[in-house]
Amino acid sequence: MPSLLILIPLLCLLLFNLPWRKVGERVAFWAAFVFLTAQMAASAARFFRARYLLTDPLSGILFFRLAGDGLTWILLFTVAMTAMTVLLAGRVFFQDERQKFLFNNLLCVSLIGMNGTALTTDLFSLYVFLEITSVSSFILIAIRKEKEALEGAFKYLILSTVATVLMLAAVGFFLLVAGGTSFAEIRMACIESGHPGFARLAAALFVGGLLIKAGVVPFHWWLPDAYGSAPAPVSILLAGIVTKATGVYGLARLTVSVLGRNPELQAALMLAGTVSIFAGALAAIGQRDFKRMLAYSSISQVGYIVLGIGCGTPLALAGAVFHLFNHAVFKTLLFVDAASVERRLGTTDMSRMGGLASRMPWTGWSSVVALLSTAGIPPLAGFWSKLVILVALWQAGAHAYAALALLGGILTLAYFLSMQRRVFFGKETPETAAVREADLGLVLPEIVLTALTVGIGLAFPFALRHVILPIQQLLW
Amino acid sequence: MTIELILLGLMLLAAVWTVMTVRLLLSVIGLALVSALVSVLMYRLNAPYAAVFELSVCAGLISVIFFVAVSFTKRLTDADVRTLRKERIKKTVWLPLLMAGLGLMLAKTLAPPVLEAPAQGQTDVRTVLWGLRHLDLFGQIIVLLAGAFGVVAFFKDKKK
Numbered sequence: 001m002p003s004l005l006i007l008i009p010l011l012c013l014l015l016f017n018l019p020w021r022k023v024g025e026r027v028a029f030w031a032a033f034v035f036l037t038a039q040m041a042a043s044a045a046r047f048f049r050a051r052y053l054l055t056d057p058l059s060g061i062l063f064f065r066l067a068g069d070g071l072t073w074i075l076l077f078t079v080a081m082t083a084m085t086v087l088l089a090g091r092v093f094f095q096d097e098r099q100k101f102l103f104n105n106l107l108c109v110s111l112i113g114m115n116g117t118a119l120t121t122d123l124f125s126l127y128v129f130l131e132i133t134s135v136s137s138f139i140l141i142a143i144r145k146e147k148e149a150l151e152g153a154f155k156y157l158i159l160s161t162v163a164t165v166l167m168l169a170a171v172g173f174f175l176l177v178a179g180g181t182s183f184a185e186i187r188m189a190c191i192e193s194g195h196p197g198f199a200r201l202a203a204a205l206f207v208g209g210l211l212i213k214a215g216v217v218p219f220h221w222w223l224p225d226a227y228g229s230a231p232a233p234v235s236i237l238l239a240g241i242v243t244k245a246t247g248v249y250g251l252a253r254l255t256v257s258v259l260g261r262n263p264e265l266q267a268a269l270m271l272a273g274t275v276s277i278f279a280g281a282l283a284a285i286g287q288r289d290f291k292r293m294l295a296y297s298s299i300s301q302v303g304y305i306v307l308g309i310g311c312g313t314p315l316a317l318a319g320a321v322f323h324l325f326n327h328a329v330f331k332t333l334l335f336v337d338a339a340s341v342e343r344r345l346g347t348t349d350m351s352r353m354g355g356l357a358s359r360m361p362w363t364g365w366s367s368v369v370a371l372l373s374t375a376g377i378p379p380l381a382g383f384w385s386k387l388v389i390l391v392a393l394w395q396a397g398a399h400a401y402a403a404l405a406l407l408g409g410i411l412t413l414a415y416f417l418s419m420q421r422r423v424f425f426g427k428e429t430p431e432t433a434a435v436r437e438a439d440l441g442l443v444l445p446e447i448v449l450t451a452l453t454v455g456i457g458l459a460f461p462f463a464l465r466h467v468i469l470p471i472q473q474l475l476w
Numbered sequence: 477m478t479i480e481l482i483l484l485g486l487m488l489l490a491a492v493w494t495v496m497t498v499r500l501l502l503s504v505i506g507l508a509l510v511s512a513l514v515s516v517l518m519y520r521l522n523a524p525y526a527a528v529f530e531l532s533v534c535a536g537l538i539s540v541i542f543f544v545a546v547s548f549t550k551r552l553t554d555a556d557v558r559t560l561r562k563e564r565i566k567k568t569v570w571l572p573l574l575m576a577g578l579g580l581m582l583a584k585t586l587a588p589p590v591l592e593a594p595a596q597g598q599t600d601v602r603t604v605l606w607g608l609r610h611l612d613l614f615g616q617i618i619v620l621l622a623g624a625f626g627v628v629a630f631f632k633d634k635k636k
Contacts, residue, residue: 006614013621066611102629109622120611128615135619139626201582 002066005042005076005115008035009108017105025097028104032087039080039115046073066119070471071256074321075118075249078328082240083111085332085445089233089339092441103143103233110136110237114245123206123258124171124181127164130213130246134160137242141230152229155222159212167209173202183257190259203259207251207269214247216306217276220299224283227295228348232339235291239298240332244324248305252321256474261312269310274404276303281411285418290338290348293419294331300412301327301374307405308389313396314472319388322468326381326456330370333449337367340438340446341423345431350419355428359435364424366446371416373453376409381456388468480520487513496568498560500549504542511535525601 012031016024046068068076086107094100113133120126138160142153175181177198178189190199215223223243227235251269259265280300287293305327308320340363341356342348357364373382386409393402437443456463487510494506511534518527552560605613 010614010618102625105625106622106629109618109625112618116611116615122611124609125611125615128612128619132615132618132622135622135626139622139629143629145630 002068002072002119005039005119006066006112009112009115013105013108013112025101028101028108029087029091032104032108033084036080036084036087036111040077040084043073043077043080067121068119069256069474070467071249071252071321071474072118074325074467074471075245076115078325079111079114079118079241079245082237082328082332083107085240085336085449086233086237088441088445089236089336092343092439093231093233093339099143103140106136106140106143107237110140110242114241117245117249121184121257122182123174123186126250126253127167127171130167130250131164133242133246134213137226137234137238140234140237141226143234144231146229148225148229149231152222152225152227156226159219159222163209163212165209166205166212170202170206170209173198173205177202186258187260200264203254203262203265204268206254207265210247210250210254211272211306212247213243213250214302214306215243215299216247216272216302217279217299220276220280223299224292224295227298228289228292232335232342236332236335236339239294239335240328243298243302244305244328248302248309248324251306251309252317252324255309255312255317266310266312269306270398270401271310273303273305273307273310274401274408276300276306277405277408278303278411281408281415284415285411288350290341290350290353290419290423291335292348293350293415294334294338297334297374297412297415298327298331300408301331303408304386304389304405307401308392311389311393311396311398311401313392316389316392316396317474318468318471319385319392321471322388322463323382323385326373326385326453329449329452329456330373330382333366333370333446333453334374336442336445336449337363337370340442343438343442344435350422352429352431353423354426354432355424356432356435357424358428359432360424360437362443362446363438366450367424368420369450369453371413371420373457375413375416377413379457379460381453381460384457384460384464480517483513483517483520487517496564498557498564499552500546501543504539504546507542508535508539511539529601 012028012035016028016031087104090100090103090107094103110133113129113131113136116129117126117133120129134156138153138157141156142150171181174186174189177193177195178185180186190203193199212219227239230238277300280296280298280303284293284296284300287296301323305320305323308316308323311317311320338348340360341353344360345353357368369380373380376383376386378384386405390402390405393399393405438446490506490509490513494503494510497503497506511530515527515530515535518524518530
């Protein structure tokens with residue numbers, strides 16, 4: 001029942017904050033833990049039963065319609081997985097009980113926003129849920145009221161407001177052209193409208209807004225500041241899922257449910273994706289701060305997803321969605337590693353690190369797996385998703401883009417190897433000599449996410465048949 | 477049509493003034509003026525409820541909140557104002573050119589705006605809010621909750 005994925009967190013928020021606040025402070029963590037486990041189990045079960053286009057039996061009572069297809073359930077699983085990691089990391093990083101409770105509340109708001117984004121079938125509602133996710137993110141980034149974090153949140157707020165204006169204007173145009181804002185109505189209007197100029201303009205504006213939210217070049221400059229300055233658990237949330245749910249998923253959903261194949265838009269997306277791959281990778285090479293380096297790496301990896309969506313063939317779309325999931329897994333893992341290091345050293349400056357793999361073996365080796373997956377080394381999950389995108393590009397005749405995407409993988413390997421040498425291998429510094437392994441709340445997600453990266457890579461034929469290839473059928 | 481165009485032009489001027497003026501108080505007045513003109517436009521475009529909301533919330537309530545916030549700031553000296561004004565003009569001199577370019581591009585690309593608004597019965601705000609957009613109302617509640625958490629996070633300090 002998709003609506004429960006929004007209603008239960010909202011009910012918990014209201015109950016824990018209004019009548020039973022004291023009880024709420026004690027049980028909020030465990031309530032979120034149980035809910036996220038249930039969400040992961042429910043969305044995983046949907047994959048394997050291979051049922052698509054499920055409708056909500058509660059919609060008659062609730063007067064609104066939510067629905068899910070293969071794309072929805074992948075996002076819901078990814079959201080739950082990342083939010084669970086963030087929940088565990090938050091328990092380690094926020095010591096003050098009130099701040100921990102506030103953090104859990106805001107995580108819950110963000111969860112409602114992302115679940116709503118995944119489940120809605122209406123463009124205006126999609127905008128509303130994107131805004132819910134963004135508003136909770138602004139507050140989470142600056143929750144400790146530190147100067148840099150406030151600056152990062154402010155930049156995100158400003159750029160996000162520009163995205164809001166573009167998307168609202170687009171919804172207005174679509175409403176005029178289609179007479180409604182549901183995906184189905186807009187889809188019909190795009191085919192049959194007597195005003196193709198308005199429909200094209202609306203599509204371009206909405207996509208522009210989503211590209212800002214996704215942090216794609218040239219709309220990326222809020223992203224390194226926001227990721228770099230936010231508290232560690234919030235960085236995990238932003239990098240792991242928020243930009244994907246608000247930006248990249250929106251693009252995929254728009255392609256699947258509304259716009260279909262649109263050559264002009266596809267060309268623009270492919271160009272933006274490729275520029276992002278290179279700009280992000282080149283900027284990552286020059287970074288001294290661990291989290292900022294990972295932020296630029298995110299820009300580069302999101303470029304691959306946008307390139308896949310832009311290619312527009314069913315296989316490319318499936319590859320893009322697969323890479324969205326894989327990127328969420330290995331980027332969450334890398335940010336958990338960064339959080340572990342920050343927790344022990346109190347800094348993310350890579351020049352003050354070295355030789356940490358011997359002191360923090362779980363963190364060190366999990367980061368090696370994550371880097372290899374990010375760079376597309378077989379047989380890890382990241383290799384397969386990049387391969388699917390490359391094959392789709394080649395089949396579509398976009399040979400130059402395929403070659404550039406391959407070249408981007410080499411750059412990825414270069415900056416990650418440099419990071420490994422500076423942080424986990426290389427010489428120990430006086431500061432790293434007395435360091436010990438991270439807390440269980442961070443090591444546990446590291447182990448699970450590493451296992452997932454390796455497991456999906458090894459079980460690729462199974463994932464291909466049951467999860468990836470069915471996504472091809474969604475494109476019209 | 478002529479009156480709407482005049483109102484749009486005035487709105488654009490007020491918006492430019494809001495962004496260009498260096499005194500916060502004048503900027504707030506400019507913003508309130510933009511909202512007031514938008515509400516007149518909405519009224520003329522057959523959306524009286526939206527016009528009332530725009531006037532009361534955006535031109536009224538939000539302006540009051542901005543006035544209160546501005547009252548906590550320090551007033552700029554005349555010398556500061558002159559320096560800031562010069563800097564701002566230098567930084568935004570390209571903006572009218574960009575806007576004119578975009579306007580021309582849109583006018584050439586798009587067909588004349590002959591699209592019709594939906595029938596009156598469907599656009600009634602009560603029908604829209606309570607009959608058609610339940611999920612968005614629900615979203616509005618969550619945004620309000622997020623705002624409340626924001627106030628707690630930023631303005632409620634722990635007692636020492």
